[in-house]
Structure formats: structure tokens, C-alpha cells
Amino acid sequence: MSDPRTTELSNVSTTVLGADEIILNMGPQHPSTHGVLRVKLKLDGERVVDSECIIGYLHRGVEKIAEHRSYQQFAPYVDRMDYVAAVSNGLGYCEAVEKLLGTEAPIRARVARTILTELQRIASHLLWLGTHALDIGALTPVFYCFREREEILKIFEKYCGARLTTHAFRIGGLQYETYDGFEQDVKRFCDDFTHRIDEYETLLTENRIWVGRTKGVGILSAADAIALGVTGPVLRASGVKWDLRKAMPYAAYDLYQFEIPTRETGDTYDRYVVRMEEMRQSRLICLQAIENIPTGPIMARIGKVLKPPPGEVYHSIEAPKGELGYYIVSDGTTQPYRVRVRPPSFINLQAFDKMARGSLVADVVAIIGTIDIVLGEVDR
């Protein structure tokens, strides 16, 4: 009956700590919780029997602030939620307000938005890969990933002046034209990027130790994933082929050919493979897009003062971490009545308990990493 793992370890822990179950507290300050997340684990020896995530350490009242800002004024605030992938936050918000207004950004703006968002997806996944590998003990990939991320952030800086909290998009389109040399920079990055991903794959994908630490760890079945409302790479790794870029296309995604990677088991290794493949697909989208950026205006004609008609809208996009949705209720004034953000990390974090039960304490760190959460988004 006993799995070999329990026998070797529970002998050591159980006797020392007397009782059979102890409660272990991780965080809120811990090098591996990727932010201020507190996790309380109930352990039976080395096995996790129950877990509880305590969040809220980074709550800043963003949604309440939205009620007291005009629509354009609120745009920089959304960057600060998922601060690792600010551009996609901005995309979701701007498109939601455009939907509320009943307009659409011009095609040139939509294509440029797509390119920048896909670059941001690559950057977000690179950061995820670096920190996840670092938690599992691979000390080198994090530096390589940040080297590539640096190239993307340089492109962002040349475009809008900021690297991290970019406020790249405006409601109705873009404020800045793509700079001279934008296409060349993106093309150069994409050309280099294939053999960089191959580099990371050489270090990790076939490595026995990596496979041993990620295969079979933190399994989430497809039924559980759907029941919990999990979206993004976590959902796709569990076998559900659902990506908003294909299911409900927004921006310019319907113009391009790309695949949606899915896997079957839903363990940490599958999530790793899915995200690696997503990076490759994002690169393909960028290459297709920069071949042919249409000319035209970059801003729709919507006027300086925005007073959307009373009503409500829910618009979601496929952010790097999952489905990022904005539910905006307008009462006809310049300030929204309510902005509710559907943060993918918050919803995905619910799956943590499901994934962590029955696994070993040493795997908890890997599981937190594989869900890819950003506390700014979880707590808002």
C-alpha cells in the first residue's frame, strides 16, 4: 500500500514532531512564493493533507480607485495589476472601453497592438521560466531568460518610453506611431529567438532531473480545471483546447495562423511544455504581423472627453496567465460606475489546493511556480 516516497521520509519527520500532523506556514516573505503569498500547509509527515492560500497582502483597492478616475486616467492603473505583463492588461482594458463606446481601433493600431502583446507574452513566459527553473534548482536558465527579456523590454522602451509598466495603448488606438526600425528590431529578435528557446530546451526538457521533479507533480484533471474556472496554459495543459485568441478573436488575431498547444496529463511538465510552445507560436505571430503592418490612422475618432452611454460590457482577452476579463459598468458619466477585473492568477490559484493535496512538501514550491501567479493581479 505504501508509496516508496512516504516510507523513506515520514520516518524522519513523524517521530521528531510528535503529532502526526503539523501546520507549516510559508510566507508571506519567502523566496519562492513569487510575491507576498502566504500558504498554510497541513502536513502529515511529508505529504500535504490540506492547504490554504492567504492573500491580500498586495491589495491596493484598484477597482475602487477606478470609480473615481476617468476612463483614460484609469488606464495606467491596470498595468500595475499584472506588472509582469503590463501590455496585455492595457490591451484588455482599452478594448473593453472601446466595446462600451461601440467603436473599434483602426486596423493599423490593432496590428501593432497584436505585435506588442505577443512580445509581452514571450517576455512574461520567459520570466516565468527563469523563476520556475530557479525554484527547482537550475541556477542558469534565469539569466538566459532575462537576457532575452531584456531585448523585448528595450523594444518597449523605444516604443513608449517605459519597460515594465508601459501604458502602451490608449482607448481608441495608439498614441505613438511605431518608431523607425521597429520592424527590424522585432524581426531581429524573432530570428534570434528560435535558437534561444532551443538552448533552454536543451538544458531542461530532456534532463532527467527536471523531468523527475516536474512529471507527475501537481496534476490537475480537465474536469477539475473547468470546474474551478482555470484558464490559460494551465487549462490547455490539462487537455482542454480553449484559447480566446481563436475562440473569440480580438485585436488582429484572426488575421494570422498559429497553433494552440495542448497536452494531456496536466502535470507541471505539461504546463512547462505548453508555455514553451506558446512562446514559439507567439514568435510566429509576430513574424507574420511585421511582414505587413497596414498603413492608416492609429487612433479612432472618439473625442477627448469620454462619456460612454450607460450600460455594461464584459470583454476578456487571452493574457499570458489566462483569461483576463474586464467588466465595466457605465452610468453615462466620465467615470465608470464599476470596474471589475477577472484576474487569471486569482482564479488559477484556486486550483492550488487541488494540485497540492497528496504531494510532497518539496513539490509545493514547484506547484506554486507552475501556476504562474503574479500577486499584483491576485490581490489588485
Next chain:
Amino acid sequence: MGNWLSPSVMRLVLPLLYAVVIVAVLPLLAGYIVLLERKVMADMQARLGPMRVGPHGLLQPIADAVKLLLKEDIVPDKADRLLFWLAPLVSVTMALLAYAALPIGPAFLIADLNIGLLFILAVSSLGIYGIVLGGWASNSHYSLLGALRSAAQLVSYETAAGLGLISALLLAGSLSMKDIVMAQYDQGIWFIFYVPIGFFIYMVGSIAETNRAPFDLPEAESELVAGYMTEYSGFRWSLYFLAEYANMIIVAGIATTLFLGGWLRPFASSHTALPGTSIELLDALPSLLVLGVALYCFYLAPKQPVKIQKLVMAMAGGLCLIIAGALAGALFASPAVLQGIHGAFWFLAKVFAYIYFFLWFRFTFPRYRFDQLMRLGWRFLIPLALVNLIATATALLATREWGGSLFFYTILADVVTLAVAMFLAKNDEVDSAIPVADGE
């Protein structure tokens, strides 16, 4: 004056001198190996490493040592004071004691014990107490668990490493470190070519024994169970650190002596000499190599961006020139001096090559989880080591009974052992892919 140099006095004074040299040089050497590690790590991670303290970071170890010595000595409130004081001491003493039997040159040996190898192994296994007592004395659950895990890991992999060593020992026929190297000289071939699998087993075992990645779970910062060193700060911590790096050099020294020919140069038994002189051709190799390094430094020096870096490169080149000169000069001195200096060169070169692998593995592989680590040790490495031992012994017996070359029989033995290794590895894969499902 004549009385002072009599052999009996020399027998006492010379080892004492060597001991003093080793104890004095070793902390400095360990510090510079740390710097080397940081530079190699930086190189593999596409960055530069320590650059500010001294040119190219060369004074970094000194800065670190000064900082550690000046730090406040914190002793946890409920800690066991005697053991808290004793534990790092045990670690460091055992690490340094092992150097007594390590042969750096044919005459550079503090004590040529006829159980030299066993002595080093015994002293290494005593080093475990430093860890266990340290974890206990810290009076913290997590330190204790980390210490016990570390000790369990050490004990398991020590067994495997020892079995790997024995396969080379069979070929040597003696436990004395000096005799082992002389056996490689007599047989004209380094033992790694006879028992490469034994070398591999010893290498993996030694990485686990010194708590290096990928087996460094007890020390890792991002894991929940903090290591045994957590409560130690300042000088006590630096003792543990010194013990770890001294241990690394010891295991590298053992591997060099048993598998890589110790202080012998490659092709030590072939004595082709330069025509007309008694200087052997291959003996010129060390000075040529170092000369090559010196020329490379001089070549790189003008290309450095900053003036101070140019200066440092030129000085490094100059240092290499001096060493090359010393090595070449030794060619003309008495054979004892020649053997001494060149022997030390080759020994250190091999030790550094071995340590480079340690550093390389640390930055390439992720960490093993503790249960996977123990499974690897007990279900793969130890059975493989046993099979390797039996196969090597059979090969030796076959050579004695039926004649023929030992090389041929050991190749057969290695093929058999490899087949067993594949079989064991396949078994291992199946077992460790047990998924963790709900309600199992």
C-alpha cells in the same frame, strides 16, 4: 649544523613543514576556489562575476574573509553551547586532517600511511558529525531535519563512492596512496582507462558527499527545510564553508590519485628523451602549456577596454611566464626536485580539472528532491557499483588465469556493467513516474 639535517630529524621536521604549509595555504586556496566558482558561474550565465573588489575581483575572497571575521557572533538562545562551538570545529578539523595522506608529489606527502586511502575515507566519514551536531546544536526543527537529511545522504553516497574506489584499488593492490600512483606508473596506464564506470560512480558519489548540486537539497535556500548552517554566522559559518571546499579538494585529490595517475604526467612510463640530453620530451609539456597561457594573456592584454584590466592581464601573463620558467628550470635540476615540482603541477592540474566538473554540474542541473536522491543512491548507484566491482575482479582473475591483456578483459567487464546500468536506469524511470493523485 650537520646534526640538524640528519635523516631522523628530517623525518620529523619535513612533514611538520608540509603540514604548516597546507594549513596556511588551504584557507587561501579555498577562498580562491570560491572566487573561481563565482567567475565560472558568471561565465556560464552570460555575466561577469565579481569585478569591483580588486582588479577583476581578485581581492574578493580577502574582502569576504575580513567581513566574516568581523561579524557579530550570534549564538541562539537555547542552543547547546558546547556542541554549537564543537560542530564547525569537527568539520574543519576532519577536512584538514585528510590532507595528511594526500600525495601531492612523490615526496610531498605528510605521511605515507600504508592504509592511506582508508585513513582519508575514515576522516571524511568523521566529518559527518560536524553536520549532525551542528544541526542539533541549533535547536531548530528545520536545522535538525536538514542536518539529518544531509547526513543520510552523505552516508548513502559514501558507500557507493567507496565501492567505486575499490574497483580501482583492485588494480592497484595496495592501500598506500603512494603505492597506488606507483602502480599506475608500473602498469603504464591511468586506472580510469581500466575502470571508467568506477570513476563515474566515484564522481557522482563525491558530488553527493560534498553536498554539491544537484545533490544540495539540504543547503538550498529556496526549499522549506533550512540547512544545518542556518544558525551559524560569521567565523563559525566560514569554518563550515572552508570545510566544504576543503572536502571538495580532498575528493578531487582521491579521484586524481586513484583514477587519474596522481602526480604522474601523461605517458609517464615512456622515457623518450631529447636527443643528446637526459631531459624527457614530455617533461617539457608543463612549461610549454604555461607558456602558452602566458602568451594568450599577453595577446588579450591590449584588447581590454579599461587600463586596469590591461595591467591585470599583463601581470597574469607575467606570473605565468615566471611559473613556466620555474617549470623549465626544474628540468635541469636534480631528479628529486624535478619530480617534486612537476608532480605538484600535474596533480594540481588534474584536481582543478575535476573541480571544474563540480562547478559545471552545479550550474547546469536542477536539484534532486530528497527522496529521488536517496532512490538514485540506493537503487541505482550502489547496485551498479557492486556489479562493477564483481566485473572488475572477474576481469583481473581472467587475466591471471588465462593470460592476455587486462585491457581487453576490463573492456568486457565495462560492457557488462553498462548493460546492467541501462537495465537499472530503465527500472528507475518506471518507478519514479508514480503520479501523485488524489486519495491514493
Next chain:
Amino acid sequence: MGLNSILFYFFAALAVVSAILMVTRRNVVHGAVYLITTLLATAGVFLLLQAEFLFITQVILYVGGIMVLFVFVIMLVNLDVSLLQYQFNRQRFVAGALALALAAQLFVVIKMGKTSLFPQARIPEVLPKNTEAVADALFGRFMLPFEIASILLLVAMIGAVVMAKRRV
């Protein structure tokens, strides 16, 4: 007073003092550490008798193996209870009497001094190399007892694993 004598007295004194400290310490871990010192001192005496293989085996097996297990068990067991217990129990008088008897026997033996208990035995002038001699004896003349002892240990090990596994 040659070097040998000095070293012998040093090791002997160390062994005796450590042994006394071991049995009188209240802190069990300290007791274990003193036991380690006693064993090391005994190993030193072996070395003085030119039995270097025995010396190194004592260190590797006893101190490096068996005592590590002792220490593991001591550290894993809940010590709060045992630390409060009184060190000497009701049987101390019987124990004392037995110790006196043993001491008397040892005294007599030491008094007999140079006359060996086995007059026929004679230590050869030049001792054969220690490791080889032990190997010849173990794998030559005493092969069967050696194998029986190893099987006994194997059986004990398997028995221990089986018993521990069942409890989990």
C-alpha cells in the same frame, strides 16, 4: 619514558575520562559525543600496538557508522521525557558490586604483568603487513565464520526493515 609510553598514557587517560563523562552526563547527546571520544582513544591504542587496520576499521565502522546511527536515533527520539529522568536507578548497588568484581579481575591480570596468559604465543620480530595479514586470515582460514557472520548481519538488517515497514 619513550614516546610510545607517553602516547599510551594519553590515550588511556582520554578513554577513561571520556567513559566516566559519558555515563555521568544528563544530556544524552553529550554522552554520545563522549562515547565517540572513548572509541577514538581506543582506536589510538590499537594504532600504538601497530594494528593499523584495526585502528582504521574501528574509526570507519564504529565511530563513522555505528555511532552515527546512535546519534540519529538519539536525535529523533523525543528527549524531553528522558532528560528529566534521574540518571542512576535502584539497581546501582548491584551494578557497583559487579563493577568492583570486574575491576578486581582486571587488577589481577595486570599484576600478572609480563607473563603472558598464553606462553606459547610469541610475537614475531617483523610483523607482516597488517592489512594483508587480516585479509589472509579472514578470507583464508576463517572464511566460514566470516560468511556466517555476514549472513547473520544481513538477516538482522532485513528483519529490522521488515519490522519498521510494518509499523508504517
